[in-house]
Amino acid sequence: MPVESLPPLTVAIPDGVEVHIEKDTVRVKGPLGDLSKTFNDRILEVKKKDNIIEIIPKGNRKFHKAYRGTIAAHIRNMITGVTRGFRKKMIIVYSHFPMKIEIDKDRGLILINNFLGERSPRVAKIVGNVKVYMEGDDKIVIEGINIEEVGQTAANIRQATKIKKKDPRVFQDGIYYYTEEV
Numbered sequence: 051m052p053v054e055s056l057p058p059l060t061v062a063i064p065d066g067v068e069v070h071i072e073k074d075t076v077r078v079k080g081p082l083g084d085l086s087k088t089f090n091d092r093i094l095e096v097k098k099k100d101n102i103i104e105i106i107p108k109g110n111r112k113f114h115k116a117y118r119g120t121i122a123a124h125i126r127n128m129i130t131g132v133t134r135g136f137r138k139k140m141i142i143v144y145s146h147f148p149m150k151i152e153i154d155k156d157r158g159l160i161l162i163n164n165f166l167g168e169r170s171p172r173v174a175k176i177v178g179n180v181k182v183y184m185e186g187d188d189k190i191v192i193e194g195i196n197i198e199e200v201g202q203t204a205a206n207i208r209q210a211t212k213i214k215k216k217d218p219r220v221f222q223d224g225i226y227y228y229t230e231e232v
Contacts, residue, residue: 056115058106059122067129069103071096076103076125080132083179083195087128089121096121130232131195138204139228140190147223151190153182160190162210166223174210177202189228 063069068079074091077084089096094117095106105122107114130136142149152161152171160182162172176182178199185191190207194200204227211224 055110056107056118058104059118061103061105061122061125061129063098063101063103064129064133067133069098069125069129071098071103076128078125078128078132080129082132082135085128085131085196087124089124090117093117094121127197131197134232135193135195136197136200137231138192138200139185139231140192140204140207140225141228142188142190142225144223149223149225151184153184155182160207160210162207162225165211166213166221172210174206175203177206190225 066081070077070079075086075088076096077086092108093114094108097104097106103125105118105125107118142151147164147167149165150163152163153176154161155176158176160174160176162174165172178194178196180192180194180196180199180203182190182192182203192200192203194203207225208227213221213224
């Protein structure tokens with residue numbers, strides 16, 4: 051009995067966005083910039099037909115179905131990034147020791163001073179081509195076209211202010227996710 055192969059997934063290409071596919075790389079170019087992503091071409095094939103991208107798996111196992119969906123989601127995120135971009139807002143919370151945030155764009159770092167009264171600053175890395183700025187005194191805004199870079203920068207800030215060896219119900223100081231916008 052022959053085994054049926056998985057159907058291809060399709061992703062629509064909106065107006066104003068160019069997509070180029072070369073062997074194992076998808077490049078997406080739009081009004082805000084351009085992004086590229088590589089994939090494993092032994093597992094699936096990506097084709098462009100008119101204004102549609104087809105993602106065709108080369109097998110029919112669960113792994114092929116999952117990888118097909120993952121690559122489709124990456125391409126959709128790249129299209130969203132180059133057309134609208136991504137933004138995450140974080141809020142600074144403290145009870146006794148006011149934190150002071152310094153954004154060092156030259157070195158690609160965020161310095162968190164006076165966290166829980168500590169003398170040395172805690173450091174979070176800005177990943178890739180991401181714009182980080184303060185909104186008022188208590189909000190950090192992270193913007194970019196690559197969802198992975200925006201998310202990893204926000205995670206680095208959150209991780210830098212993680213409290214260890216203290217009761218989190220009492221010590222609630224930190225920098226937390228506030229909103230996520232596309």
